Every structure is written in C-alpha cells, then in structure tokens.
Amino acid sequence: MQGDPIACLWLIPALPLAAAAVGAVTPRRGRAVAAGAAIAGLLASLVFSIAALVIALRTPSAHLSHNFAWFDLGQDQVRLGWLLDPLTAFMAVMVSLVGTLIFIFSIGYMKEDGNFTRFFCFLSLFAAAMLGLVVSNSLLLLFVCWELVGLASYLLIGFWFEKPEAAAAAKKAFITTRIGDLGFLLGVVWLYNSAGTLLLYDGGHGLFEGGQLGFLGTHFVRSPFPGLALSLSAAISLLLFCGAIGKSGQFPLHVWLPDAMEGPTPVSALIHAATMVAAGVFLVARVYPLMSIDQLFAAPGGGSALHALSVVAFIGAITALLGAVIAVAQNDIKRVLAFSTISQLGYMMLALGVGSWVAAIFHLLTHAFFKALLFLGAGSVIASTHHEQDIRRLGGLAPRLRATFATFAVGMMALSGVPFLFSGFWSKEAILHAANAWSVSRFPLYAGLAGVVLTAFYMTRLICEVFFGSPRSEPAAHAHENPAVMTVPLTLLALGSIGLGFLGTPAWPWLQSKLSGTPIESRSLLEGGGLLMLSIFLVAIGLGSGWALYWRRTRTDADAPDPIEKRMPRLFAFLAARLKIDELYAATFGRMVSGLASLSVALDRRVWGGCVDFVAGLGNFAGLINREADESGLNAGFDSAGESLRATGRAYSTRQTGETHGYLKAVAIAFAVLAILAIAGGGQ
Amino acid sequence: MNLTLLLLGLVILASSAMALSLRNIVRSVLLLVLSWFGIAAFYLWAGAEFAAFAQALVYGGAVSMVVLFAVLLTGRSHSDAEVPPPPKGRLVWALVAGGAAAGIIAATAIRTPFAAATNGVPSLPVRDLGLLLMGPQLAALLVTGALLTAALLGAVVIAAGTKDDKEGAP
Amino acid sequence: MNTLQMCLVLSGLLFGIGLAAALARSSAILVLMGVELMLNAANLNFIAFWRFGPAPEAGTGVLFVLFAIAVAAAEAAVGLALVIALYRHQKSIRLQEATRLKG
Numbered sequence: 001m002q003g004d005p006i007a008c009l010w011l012i013p014a015l016p017l018a019a020a021a022v023g024a025v026t027p028r029r030g031r032a033v034a035a036g037a038a039i040a041g042l043l044a045s046l047v048f049s050i051a052a053l054v055i056a057l058r059t060p061s062a063h064l065s066h067n068f069a070w071f072d073l074g075q076d077q078v079r080l081g082w083l084l085d086p087l088t089a090f091m092a093v094m095v096s097l098v099g100t101l102i103f104i105f106s107i108g109y110m111k112e113d114g115n116f117t118r119f120f121c122f123l124s125l126f127a128a129a130m131l132g133l134v135v136s137n138s139l140l141l142l143f144v145c146w147e148l149v150g151l152a153s154y155l156l157i158g159f160w161f162e163k164p165e166a167a168a169a170a171k172k173a174f175i176t177t178r179i180g181d182l183g184f185l186l187g188v189v190w191l192y193n194s195a196g197t198l199l200l201y202d203g204g205h206g207l208f209e210g211g212q213l214g215f216l217g218t219h220f221v222r223s224p225f226p227g228l229a230l231s232l233s234a235a236i237s238l239l240l241f242c243g244a245i246g247k248s249g250q251f252p253l254h255v256w257l258p259d260a261m262e263g264p265t266p267v268s269a270l271i272h273a274a275t276m277v278a279a280g281v282f283l284v285a286r287v288y289p290l291m292s293i294d295q296l297f298a299a300p301g302g303g304s305a306l307h308a309l310s311v312v313a314f315i316g317a318i319t320a321l322l323g324a325v326i327a328v329a330q331n332d333i334k335r336v337l338a339f340s341t342i343s344q345l346g347y348m349m350l351a352l353g354v355g356s357w358v359a360a361i362f363h364l365l366t367h368a369f370f371k372a373l374l375f376l377g378a379g380s381v382i383a384s385t386h387h388e389q390d391i392r393r394l395g396g397l398a399p400r401l402r403a404t405f406a407t408f409a410v411g412m413m414a415l416s417g418v419p420f421l422f423s424g425f426w427s428k429e430a431i432l433h434a435a436n437a438w439s440v441s442r443f444p445l446y447a448g449l450a451g452v453v454l455t456a457f458y459m460t461r462l463i464c465e466v467f468f469g470s471p472r473s474e475p476a477a478h479a480h481e482n483p484a485v486m487t488v489p490l491t492l493l494a495l496g497s498i499g500l501g502f503l504g505t506p507a508w509p510w511l512q513s514k515l516s517g518t519p520i521e522s523r524s525l526l527e528g529g530g531l532l533m534l535s536i537f538l539v540a541i542g543l544g545s546g547w548a549l550y551w552r553r554t555r556t557d558a559d560a561p562d563p564i565e566k567r568m569p570r571l572f573a574f575l576a577a578r579l580k581i582d583e584l585y586a587a588t589f590g591r592m593v594s595g596l597a598s599l600s601v602a603l604d605r606r607v608w609g610g611c612v613d614f615v616a617g618l619g620n621f622a623g624l625i626n627r628e629a630d631e632s633g634l635n636a637g638f639d640s641a642g643e644s645l646r647a648t649g650r651a652y653s654t655r656q657t658g659e660t661h662g663y664l665k666a667v668a669i670a671f672a673v674l675a676i677l678a679i680a681g682g683g684q
Numbered sequence: 685m686n687l688t689l690l691l692l693g694l695v696i697l698a699s700s701a702m703a704l705s706l707r708n709i710v711r712s713v714l715l716l717v718l719s720w721f722g723i724a725a726f727y728l729w730a731g732a733e734f735a736a737f738a739q740a741l742v743y744g745g746a747v748s749m750v751v752l753f754a755v756l757l758t759g760r761s762h763s764d765a766e767v768p769p770p771p772k773g774r775l776v777w778a779l780v781a782g783g784a785a786a787g788i789i790a791a792t793a794i795r796t797p798f799a800a801a802t803n804g805v806p807s808l809p810v811r812d813l814g815l816l817l818m819g820p821q822l823a824a825l826l827v828t829g830a831l832l833t834a835a836l837l838g839a840v841v842i843a844a845g846t847k848d849d850k851e852g853a854p
Numbered sequence: 855m856n857t858l859q860m861c862l863v864l865s866g867l868l869f870g871i872g873l874a875a876a877l878a879r880s881s882a883i884l885v886l887m888g889v890e891l892m893l894n895a896a897n898l899n900f901i902a903f904w905r906f907g908p909a910p911e912a913g914t915g916v917l918f919v920l921f922a923i924a925v926a927a928a929e930a931a932v933g934l935a936l937v938i939a940l941y942r943h944q945k946s947i948r949l950q951e952a953t954r955l956k957g
Contacts, residue, residue: 658953660885661774664877668781675788686857693864700868700891704875704884716887723894727919730861730905735919739897742923747890747930754883754934758941770878778878786870793862799908806904808913816913824917828924835928839935845942 005055006066009082012048012092013132013145016041016124023121034117038124039103045131046096053089060086061517063208065137065201079199083137086514087361091134091282094365097496098274098372099127101489105376106266108486109383113264119159123270126152130275134282139188139198139207142283146184146243149276150177156271157263169259176256180246187239191290194219194232200286208289217293220300228306229299237291237308241284248280248345251319255582257342261334265379268334273341273375274368281348281364284312285357292355310440313353317447319346322579324454328461328564329575332389333378336462339578340415341371343451347431350444356434358512362504363427365511369500370414370424373493377408380482380490381466385475391462392558396471400479405467407490412463414497416456417539423501428452429535430504430512436531452535456542461550469554688729696722707769709755717748734810861902869895882937882947886930893926 019041023034056064067081103123110119129148136142158170191207192198194216199206207213216233223230244250249257260272271277284291291308299305323343330336344367351360382389384401398405414424432452435445471477481487504511506522513520549563565572574580696719703715720743727736770778817825872891879885897919904915937947944951 656955658956660882660949660952661877661880664885665777665781668785668873668877672781672784672788675785675792679788679792686860689857689860689864693860693867696864697867697871700871704871704879704888704891709881709883712884712887716891719891720894723898726898727901730901732901732904732916732919735897735901735916735923738920738923742927743890743894747927750931750934751883751887754937757938758883758947770880775878778874778876781877782870782872782874784870785873786866789866789869790863793859793866796859798856798858798906806912808916813913813916816917821917824921828921832924832928835932839931842932843935843938845939 005052006064006082006084008048009052009066009084009135012045012052012096012135013128013130015044015048015128016131017128020121020124020128023117023124026117026121028114028117031116034120035103035107038120038127039100041124042096042100042103042127045127046093046100049089049092049096049131052084053086053093056084056086056089057514060514063201065199065203065206067137067199067202076196078140079138079197079202080141081137081199081202082135083201084135086517087282087285088134090361090365090511090515092131094368095127095130095134095275098368098493099123099130099270101492102266102270102274102372102376105269105379105486105489106264108483109266109379110264115159119156119264122152122155122159123266126156126271126276130279133279137200137202137206139191139200139287142286143184143188146247146279146283147181149279150174150181150247153177153260153271153276156267157260159263159267163262165259166262169256169262173256173260176253177246180243180253183239183242183245185243187236187242190239191236194236213289213293216290217297223306225306227304229301229303230306231294231297231299233290234294234306234308237287237294238311240287241291241308241312244280244283244349245315246280247283248277248349249319249342250280250315250346250349251322252581254319254322254342255578255585258335258338258578261332261338265334265375265382268338269372269375269379272338273371277341277345278348278364278368281345281352281360284349284352285361288352288357291352309353309355311353312349313438313440313444316346316349316351316353317444319343320350320451321447321454322346324451324458326575326578327458328454329562329572331391331576333381333391333394333462333466334375334389336391336458337371337374337378340374340455340458343455344371344415347428347448347451350448351431351434354434354438354444356430358515359427359430359434361515362430362511366414366423366427366497366500366504369493370411370422370497373407373411373490373497374415376486376490376493377404377411380404380486381408381479383486384479384482385473388473388475390558391465392555392560393473394466394471394476395469395555396467397476397479398467401467401481403481403487403490407487407494408467409463410494410497412459414501416459416543417452417535418543419536419539421498421501423497423499423504425539426501426505429506429532432531432535449535449538452538453542456539457546460543460546464546464550465555468551470556472555472558689726692722692726692729695719696726705769709759710752713748713751713755716751717744720744720748731806732808734808734813856906858902858906861906862899865895865898865902868898880948880950882940882949882952883934885949886933886937889933890926890930893922897922 016038019037022037026034026037062085064084065081067079069077070080071078103120106119106123110116113119126149129145129152133142133145133149136145154170154174157173158167160166161170188198195207195212197205197207197212200208202209204210213233216236217231219232221230221232221235246253257272257277261268263271291312294305295307295309320343323339323341323346327336327339327343330339344363348360348363348367351357351363381394381397381401381404384404385394385397388394410422414422417425417428419425428448432445432448435448438444471479502508508522509520553563561569562572577583699715699719699722703712703719706712706715721740724736724740724744727733727739769775869892872888872895874888875891876885876888879888900915900919900922940952941947
C-alpha cells in the first residue's frame, strides 16, 4: 500500500544525517551548534517516529512500503524502499528516544573534551545510519546502513585515537564485524540471484510476498553438513545470520565488544548496549519469514534438515551463558556491563531461534532502556571519579552520588529480572516461556535459567562493589553528583525501564500483539505458573548469593582478592581472562594470517622478485649484446664502409688534374667520339 | 643571296678567329664584339629581326661590357693585358679538336639531303612573338626570368666577395 | 649545296673555332669567350633551320634563340664573376694555376 506518509519515512534517518553534516563543518568552538544540531535532528526524528508509530498501530498487520528505482542495471532495476510496520516504528522510536537522552547526557560527559564537535558529528552519523537501517525495505539499503553503522562504531570507539588501546580496539571491532559482514553480503547476493529482488514488500513482488518464500524453502542445495539437508532459504538465512553474529557479539565473534569499551561511555551506552548491537537481532527479526520458512517443509527423502533457526537458538544460548559466566570475574565496571550485554544479546538470539521473535524484540526494547541506563550510570560514576573504572578502587558512592545510585539500582534490578515491577523481568519471562515451548532441545531453556542466576549474581556484585562499603581510593572519596544534564536522562531512562515492562505482561500483551499484528489473548499470570515461579526463585538465589558474598562483607582493600577468587583462584583467573578466547584466536587465526603474510613477503621477494630480477638481467644482457653488436658490428661496418668510400674517393681524386683545359679536352674528345658513333651507327 | 651569306660568314669567322688568337686581350674582346654583330647581321639577313636585335643588344651591349669590366678588373698593370700564346702542344691539340668538330658537323651537313625550303620567308611579326611568349611559352619565360635574377644575384655575390678578400681586391 | 647547308657549315666552323679557343687559351676570360662562341654557333644553326629548313612552326626557332641568348648571357655574367673571384685568390687568371681541385 502506498501512502504519502510512507514516502516521507526517509526523513527519519535524513534529519540526523543533516545534523552530522552541520557538525562536520562546525569549528571546534561551535560546541553549542554541534550539540544543538545533533539533539534537534534526533528529536525531530523522534517526533516523526512517533507519528509513524501511530500510523503503524492503526493497521498492525500491514506492511506499508514505498519503493523507488535507484538505478538501472541492464535489464533490471535496482530498487530501494522504505517500510513501515510496527517493528520498524517501535525500533525507530526506541532508537531516537534513547539516542536523544544519551545525546543530552553527552553534553555533560564530554564537557571537558576538546573534540566535542567531532563527537556529536559522529553520534549524529551513527543515529542516521541506525535509523536508515531500521526503516529500510531493501536488503541492499539495509546492508549499506549496516556498514555505515559499523563505520560510525569504528570512528566512535577510536574517538580517543591517541590512546593505542582505543585505536587497536576500533580496528578489532571493525575487522571482527567485517568477517560477519562477509557472510551477510554473500547471503544478500545469493538471495538476489535466487529471488531476483531484494525488496521485502513490493506490492506483491517482494521477497515475503507471493510464492518467493515457498520456492526458497522447498529448493534444496548441496549441504556441507553430512546427513543434514539444507534448503536454499536455510543456507541464505545462515549467511545472513553471520552478519548478525558479528554485529551482535554472538559467540564466536563476540571478542570485539569488551574491547570496544575503550570508547567514551555515551558511545558504549548508545552503540554497544542499546542500538547497534541490537541491529543483528533486528535483522533476524526482519527477515524472520525467510529464516522460518524451511521449518514448514520436509526434507527430501524424509531425512533431517538443518533449520537456520535452530543454529540461531544454540548460538544464542551459548552466548547467553558465556557472557554471564565471564561477567562474574571482571573488575572494570564497563567490562562487566559489556559481557552482560553479550549475554543479553544471547538471550535475544535464543528467543528468535526458539520461535518467538516478538519476545526477542520485546527484550530488545526493554534492554535498550535499562542497559543504556546502566551504562550512563557507569558514565556518571566514571565522570565523577575522574575516570576511575576499576570497581575494586571504587566503593561508598551511594551517599555521594544519590541520583546515580538510585537510577543505577533501578537498572540493575531491571537487568536482574526482579519480578513484577521491572521491565527486564517481563521480557525475560517471555523468552523463557518461548524456550520452554521449543520442541527441539531443552538446552536453550537451561542455559537461559542458568543465565538468570548469574545475571542477578554479577549485577549484585557490581552494585555492591561500586556503591556500597567505604571508598577505597581518593577519587571515590571525593566524588560528587553530576549536574542535571546528566542525571535527568538517567531518571527518564529509569522510568522507561519500569514502565515499558507493563506493555508486555501476559495479562496485557499489548506490545506482543501489536508487533506480531495478530491479537494475542491475555493470560493470567498463574497459568504459566511453574516457569514463572522457577525464574523468580532463581533470581532470588542470584541476588541472595551476591548479597551474601559482596554486601555483607564489603571489600575493604582495593587489592584484596575477590571472594570467589579466594576459593577458586584458577577458575576465577580463567574467567577473568575471558575464557582465553582472544588468546586462542591469536594463536590460531592470528598465527595463520601472520604466517600467510610472511609467506607472501617471501614469495614476493624471492620468487616474483627473483623473476623480475632475472628478466632485468636478461634485459641487461640483451642491451650489452646490442651495444657490442652495434659498436663492433654496425659501427665498424659503417666506419669501414665510410673509410673505403673515402679511400676510393681519394684514389679517384688523384685522377683530377685540376686543369680546366684537360677537362675541356676530355669533353671535346667525348663529343667527337659520340658524334661519330651517332653518325656511323644510326642516323644520317 | 648566297653572296651576302658568304660575306657575312667571312666576317664572322675571320673576326672570331682573330679575336681568339690575339695576344692583347682587349683587342680580342673588341674583335669578338665585331663577330657578334656579324651574327646579328646574319639574323637580319635570315629574316629574324627580333633575334637580331636581341643578339645585338645582349651580346654587343651587355655581355661585351661585362667582359671588358672583367678584363679591366683582373689586370693589375698594362702588361697583364698581354696573354702569352699557348704552348705548341696544346695549340696543336686544340686545333685538331676544333677542326675535327667542325669537320664532323660540316660533313654531316653536306651529306644530308635537306629538302629545299618550300615556303618563302617565314613571317614572324613581333606581335605574334609576344603572344607566343605570353601564351604557350609563358612558363619558359618565367623560368628564364627567375634564372636571370638568380644569375645576377649570384654573380654579384661571387664578385663582391667577403671582407677577408679585401687585400686581394683590385 | 643549298643555302641551308652553307649556313650549317658556317655554324660548324664557328663552333670549331670556339672549341679550339676554349681548349688552347690559358686566360680564363678567353676560354669563356670560346664557350660563348660555341653557343652562338648553335643559335646560328637554329636560325638557319628556321629560315631554310623544311617548314616548322612559325616561331619556335626564334623563340629558342631568344631563350638561348638569355641563358648564355646569364652564364657569361656568372662566369666572369667567377673569374674575378678566382683572380682575387691567385692574383692572375691563368687557368693552369687554378688547380686547387687536384686530388
């Protein structure tokens, strides 16, 4: 369905892009201009996004699109377009709202930084790319915005590029996500080749319309997995999922996320908690019809088929567990939150894999709020303690940073899943319910439940070490609350963390029904009772053990070992070293790449260089021969010819007497002879 | 008619023979001029008036002057006007050669049976000559003009010499 | 012997005189004069044939003579300039001394 409002959907990403352009040309003094443009741009996008949400909610099951031709490619046209459905609208509102609050926070956080204007320019660029990704109807446009988001992430992680760790982290992030993006691109190309279009909804000709999906689901390709059939749609979905693995920090490409904490904290809040890392989840949700179609058709010959969503579920489950386990042993406040993000993203992928993309998006939305809140809270702590990030050196900040503490506590409780009041509880419940209903395996459910315990545990550890006890360093002792420009966004995000949950309770599944487009009947809380009780119980265990270990006996000394470290030092060290996955990659892939590089250098120098030298030697030799031939052969020849000519000439010239009369005599005699010959021989 | 021819021929031959055998070069030149006028007279007798006038003007006027100038410019004193006669050997050779040439031509002329002239004096008014020159023979005329110009310039250049030749200049 | 033949004999004799003079005399000027005489003899030939010969076109003979006179005059001028130049070099016009081209 075409409509004028949909055609204006491009304004949502365009306004922050214009703000980025303004920020790019603003001089360093123009701080107010840069920040004002960024916030104004994103606020305008928020207004438009809310308007779009209102339109989308009128017809929740419709996918309104507006497509146009970008350029002609021979016979085909490359078409792009905008899409408006509840998923798009919710995402757009979330990105612009959380983004605006983070922008406002950044005014206070980056106050003392000299590159203020550059920061807001990059932030606006990121917002534009993310919003463009969300409203895109074409996988090609989505991929372009995907890469732009990656670029903005690189620029922002490496914002303090003079720090070598920051530059290295930015490079690592970009390269790791690039590996995933390669799979994504291959998937897009294969999809275009198979289906002929990259538009999702195109008035009947889109990918998700007509019989396209059916064709992709029933067509089988040669499977690299022995014994498992692979349909075309599953193969393409797995390739697209590669991009999500990279972008959303799933195992095995999660290694860049903790390092990305080198960037400024607002960047971590916006990009690596709320929005960019959620792009992978959004992508899977967006192409969900493609990913799930192969489950409707049986494999040929009655064998078993590899379903893409099963892979998603298992990877999500592994990631959820992995992130939570490592977070227990981290000592940097931002790194705890980074691994927590990895774990929560694993939950979202888990939800997608077990069949409930609605639960995943619900968790994405709530996670955006409370994780951004937690990161901004951490930022507030960092700003007030002059960039002290080690939690062993903090402590006792609760009375000193009251507003930060209160909002951080709200976020912590939302993340831990403290029941009923906080949004994280409801969204995690939805995921666990969906995992429980999955028929393929119980592993995601168990991983999720284990993650619930661990999440509560490490968040309690974090809040106790940072805010409770007594200050363990000078900066902590002298910390004071930040100005309103930083605490007001915290408050607003806290309100969102609480309020958003009520949109998706089983008793009133408003969000789920709007997202999925079909009305979902409400259930009483007691119906899914068993699982609900179990998860509340697990949260209690986690909170309790954390309280026991970290609150009752708060850390007194910064260098004292962690209670777990005391009892299980080797395990703790292993977890603190992030399961040594980075070292594993360095030892295997890193060494392989270096080896290949050295091999290339050696080849280049010895083999190709040797060939070139050989040819050069041949050329030299040829030149030498040429010169020799020229000098002894040609030159000598010509010289001798010239010499002989001259000698002949000299010999002839001795004949000359120089006497005119001699010459005349000769002429006369010749004339006479000729005349006689003429007369005697021929004429009369 | 033949008498006139004989007379003219005598004048021409005698004057030229004497001119080229005298020792005094100035006298040689003057006798040569007489010979040229004789040839001009011959042309007149033959009916080629224009050619006769051309011969008289060019040879008797211009060329003789040039020769006289050359004689005067290349003799330092009066004694140089005397050119010694040629040595005997060469003289004999020259006479033999000249005689041979003359003999061959004369013999050929006498032997060849020429048809008698059937028409009378061919008339060539100057007007017709002019039209011929300007018409079919225009190219030859122009070339000759260029040739004369070049020859004149060349002669001036050669005769004038360079500054270094000054000490030898007459 | 008709008139034509007599003219031709005359021109032949004149030619012979010119040739003898060119070969015999040692003064450059006189050699040149010999050459001039030879040219004049040729011109005589042309006029004779024009007047007494079997009928040719009306003006060819005279025209040729005119051009020959012109060319001969030019040649005489250049030749005498050369004589002057020669005199400058060797202070006399004896041709026997002009042997610089001797090989």
